[in-house]
Structures are given as structure tokens and as C-alpha cells.
Amino acid sequence: MHEVDMTRCLLLSMNAWKQQHEPRIPRVSRVHLQVGSFTCVEPDQLVFTWRVAVQNTWLDGAELVIEPVPLVGRCVRCNATYSPDPEQAYRSPCCQHPMEEIVSGRELRIRSVDYAFSDHPADALPAATPA
Amino acid sequence: MHMPLEDTLGLNLLAANQHQAEHNREHFDAWRLLCLNVMSSPGAGKTSLLERSLAALAGAYAMAVLEGDMTTQLDAERLEAVGVPVVPITTGRSCHLDAAMVSGGLKLLRQRLDPAELDLLWVENVGNLVCPAEFEVGEHRKVALLSVTEGDDKPLKYPVMFREAHCVLITKIDLLPYLPVQLERIEAHIRQVNPHCAVIPVSATSGEGFAAWHQWLAAQLAAIAPAAPTALIPPRHPARLPARRPLPC
Ligand SMILES: Nc1nc2c(ncn2[C@@H]2O[C@H](COP(=O)(O)OP(=O)(O)OP(=O)(O)O)[C@@H](O)[C@H]2O)c(=O)[nH]1
Ligand SMILES: [Mg+2]
Ligand SMILES: [Zn+2]
Numbered sequence: 001m002h003e004v005d006m007t008r009c010l011l012l013s014m015n016a017w018k019q020q021h022e023p024r025i026p027r028v029s030r031v032h033l034q035v036g037s038f039t040c041v042e043p044d045q046l047v048f049t050w051r052v053a054v055q056n057t058w059l060d061g062a063e064l065v066i067e068p069v070p071l072v073g074r075c076v077r078c079n080a081t082y083s084p085d086p087e088q089a090y091r092s093p094c095c096q097h098p099m100e101e102i103v104s105g106r107e108l109r110i111r112s113v114d115y116a117f118s119d120h121p122a123d124a125l126p127a128a129t130p131a
Numbered sequence: 132m133h134m135p136l137e138d139t140l141g142l143n144l145l146a147a148n149q150h151q152a153e154h155n156r157e158h159f160d161a162w163r164l165l166c167l168n169v170m171s172s173p174g175a176g177k178t179s180l181l182e183r184s185l186a187a188l189a190g191a192y193a194m195a196v197l198e199g200d201m202t203t204q205l206d207a208e209r210l211e212a213v214g215v216p217v218v219p220i221t222t223g224r225s226c227h228l229d230a231a232m233v234s235g236g237l238k239l240l241r242q243r244l245d246p247a248e249l250d251l252l253w254v255e256n257v258g259n260l261v262c263p264a265e266f267e268v269g270e271h272r273k274v275a276l277l278s279v280t281e282g283d284d285k286p287l288k289y290p291v292m293f294r295e296a297h298c299v300l301i302t303k304i305d306l307l308p309y310l311p312v313q314l315e316r317i318e319a320h321i322r323q324v325n326p327h328c329a330v331i332p333v334s335a336t337s338g339e340g341f342a343a344w345h346q347w348l349a350a351q352l353a354a355i356a357p358a359a360p361t362a363l364i365p366p367r368h369p370a371r372l373p374a375r376r377p378l379p380c
Contacts (some may be wrong), residue, residue: 002226002262012147017140026136040291044215044375086287089323098326099294107263108144112137
């Protein structure tokens with residue numbers, strides 16, 4: 001299941017992001033992804049593996065929100081955009097041209113993170129504050 | 132009280148793998164070798180292709196293989212027989228290679244030889260038509276195999292790998308007389324999702340098509356390491372091939 005490896009990559013990115021905030025620990029409520037339909041990712045699988053992977057970590061309870069991005073091609077003959085369809089061998093309906101340019105659908109992107117800092121001093125302040 | 136914030140990251144989901152892949156590629160460029168990532172569904176003929184190409188090219192190029200296929204201890208021995216070092220990569224239970232695994236393979240390789248002496252590094256990926264395409268390992272070129280026994284609809288059903296490939300080899304064409312498939316249809320379907328890649332029909336059994344395939348290889352090698360009296364000139368800045376960018380992700 002490659003969604004497990006994708007989740008691992010995602011967690012590595014999230015850990016790196018968390019380090020930027022040290023020593024404070026952001027409480028993440030949601031992580032927003034954009035996942036193109038012309039990728040090898042099953043969004044449901046990814047959400048499932050995420051839920052399992054974040055348990056008992058600093059991301060426990062954070063929800064993974066996936067915005068699907070449809071496959072859009074651009075016909076290089078007439079410049080029209082279209083929805084490539086495997087049933088039509090991905091060709092453009094206007095000029096019957098092969099799928100040459102992809103406008104969207106290959107995204108695998110962490111778009112944003114919703115988070116907060118607790119104003120509890122233990123969270124908000126460095127562990128050891130110089131006098 | 133909490134202060135709700137939103138960070139706009141715009142980061143590739145696979146950024147961690149991407150970084151390692153770029154690191155691997157920096158090594159390849161410094162060593163001035165061409166790295167190929169060979170991918171296909173299980174049994175499409177990756178090892179057979181390598182076997183034939185290694186034997187044919189061993190006199191012309193210095194080569195090594197990183198073998199991601201854990202079932203090919205025997206194959207590794209066959210490949211080593213032509214004098215090409217083969218390093219197995221531990222994939223765990225993963226259905227594809229990733230850049231960290233290839234980095235591990237490179238460490239093992241470096242215990243055996245100096246990669247700067249290589250012209251060509253082959254990476255045989257795990258047999259899988261779906262996800263290896265999403266995990267770069269630092270390769271300069273992706274080579275996808277599709278055997279004629281798989282049917283002509285596969286490029287349309289599993290388009291991502293064929294879209295990403297720089298070269299698609301249609302393999303086992305010696306079997307065409309026995310199958311209800313047409314080479315032209317397979318090729319046309321590949322072109323539907325990737326109009327500009329090289330498409331080369333081959334048979335590892337008969338050797339048909341290998342001249343064209345090796346010509347393609349030679350052209351890629353020339354692109355990365357133009358023949359020059361390298362001893363006299365300082366190491367150039369590692370040439371980055373005009374490799375196709377992984378699409379915006
Ligand atoms: N007829 C014919 N058979 C072939 C050809 N190439 C490979 N085969 C056969 O196809 C089977 C699989 O070939 P491999 O080279 O092991 O395929 P692979 O892609 O390395 O397989 P995995 O690494 O397990 O995914 C073997 O039985 C080969 O003998 C070919 O050109 N013609
Ligand atoms: Mg093999
Ligand atoms: Zn058009």
C-alpha cells in the first residue's frame with residue numbers, strides 16, 4: 001500500500017514544519033491536501049492511513065482534509081481545456097488530439113495547516129526562560 | 132484562548148522523498164553517470180531486458196545495477212556473470228523503491244567500487260504498474276516496460292507511469308503472432324497519454340529492437356556526458372539533463 005509511504009512522507013514534512021515553531025508546539029486541527037485525480041493516490045486510503053499513523057503523536061486528532069483536483073488537459077491544437085476521459089483515450093473532444101498538456105490533476109500538495117498555540121504558559125514559553 | 136492560524140505551505144506531499152531523490156541525483160551528476168529507473172508490472176521483462184543489454188553493452192560502458200526485485204537472487208547471479216556488479220536493495224514490504232532505499236543501495240555499491248568510474252547505473256524497480264511512478268529515486272530517465280501479453284488497454288488503465296516515462300519499451304514482441312493484440316494499438320494508446328516519449332518495441336528473447344533501444348541509451352548518455360578529454364578540463368558543474376520536471380506536485 002503506497003498510501004502508507006505517502007503518509008510517512010507527509011509526517012516527515014509535518015515534523016519539519018513543527019520544528020520551525022520550536023520550542024512551541026502547534027496544536028494542529030486540520031491538514032489540507034490537494035490530491036490530483038491523475039495520481040496514484042486513493043484519498044480514502046490516505047485518510048485512513050493518516051488516522052492510524054497520527055495516533056499517540058503530536059498530531060493526534062488532526063484531521064486530514066483532501067481537496068480532490070480533477071484532471072484537466074489543454075488541447076495544444078486549439079488551446080481549449082477539457083476533461084480527459086480514459087474511455088475516450090484521453091483525447092481532446094475538440095480536435096481528437098492526444099493528452100499533451102496537463103493543466104491540473106497531478107497535484108500531491110500540502111496546501112495548508114490549521115493550527116493554534118495554546119496560551120498556556122507551559123506551551124507558549126520556552127522550557128527554560130533565561131532570567 | 133487559542134489563536135487559530137493557517138499556514139500556507141504549498142509543499143509537495145512527497146517533499147521528503149523528493150529531497151532525497153535530488154540528493155541522489157547530485158551524486159549521480161558528480162559521478163557523471165546516467166541513472167535509469169526501470170519500471171513495469173511484475174514479469175513484464177525488466178530483468179530479461181537488463182540481462183540482454185548488460186551482455187551487449189558490457190564492453191562499451193561501465194555499468195552497475197541496483198536491484199529492487201527481491202525475488203531475483205538467481206537473476207542477480209546471471210547479471211553478475213557478465214561482469215556487472217549487482218547490489219540488492221532492501222525494500223521491506225514496500226511495493227516500490229524510494230529515494231532513501233536507493234541511497235542505501237548506493238552505500239553498498241560504494242563499498243565495492245568507485246561510482247565515478249561508471250557510465251550507467253540501472254535501477255530495477257519493484258514490479259508494479261501503479262506507484263513507482265510517484266516516487267523518484269534520483270533517476271535521470273524513467274524507462275517503463277509494457278509486455279504485449281498485458282493487453283493494449285494498460286496505458287489507458289494505468290496511465291501515470293506511461294505519462295511519466297521518457298521511454299516506453301513494448302516487450303516480448305516475439306509473442307505477437309500468438310496473441311490477439313496489435314502492436315500499433317499498444318503504441319497508439321501509449322501516445323494518447325504521452326505523445327512525445329520514445330516508444331521502442333523489443334524482444335529480449337530474439338533481440339529484435341535492441342539496436343534501437345541501445346541507440347536511445349547512447350543518446351541519453353551523450354546528453355549527460357558529452358565525449359570530451361575530461362582529464363584536461365576541470366570538473367564541470369554537474370550537468371542537469373533537461374529532464375522532465377515531475378509535474379506540479
Ligand atoms: N517470450 C518472451 N518472454 C520473455 C521476454 N522477456 C521476458 N520474458 C519472460 O517473462 C518472464 C518474466 O521476465 P522477467 O525478466 O523476470 O520480468 P521482470 O519484469 O524482471 O519481473 P519482476 O522483476 O518479477 O517484476 C520470464 O519467464 C521471462 O523469460 C521476451 O522478450 N519474450
Ligand atoms: Mg525482475
Ligand atoms: Zn482542440
